[in-house]
Amino acid sequence: MNELNRPVTEVAAGILLDVEGRYLLGQRPEGKPYAGYWEVPGGKIESGESVFAALKRELQEELGIDIESSEELVVLEHDYPHAYVRLHVSIIREWSGVPKGCEGQLLSWQLLGDAMPTVEPLLPAAWPMLEKLRLLKV
């Protein structure tokens, strides 16, 4: 619960960053809240699961890749009408396999140097994490 007495949904989101300074966005599939919106891949953390374990599981399920390590970027909270979410955002620089849309979702690599993503709309809570990423000048 938070101070508003709303249950908090803990979410792990992973920014895949390649050596050319590109990061990956995925489009939310039909049937989920905000279907059609673009987001950083990830999903809900299960009870008793660490942030890293959730990220590893979600990226295997959604993208078919295997991650060995991650670096925490930021923790953000967002109050949606359907849920109050706490997003644990990590950067992932190394993975094995080639990311694919395993749930039928579209994927798009974006240049970190670009002011705006070339796809839209983005989930509201995805904007602050991208701002934070740019400030890092990674």
Ligand SMILES: Nc1nc2c([nH]c(=O)n2[C@@H]2O[C@H](COP(=O)(O)OP(=O)(O)OP(=O)(O)O)[C@@H](O)[C@H]2O)c(=O)[nH]1
């Ligand atoms: N993965 C991800 N989720 C985000 C982002 N921004 C954001 O607000 N969220 C929110 O975090 C929650 C993640 O839930 P999800 O629906 O992706 O999780 P999941 O895959 O475990 O879903 P499921 O329970 O339908 O299987 C949603 O409420 C979503 O709106 C983001 O950039 N990436």
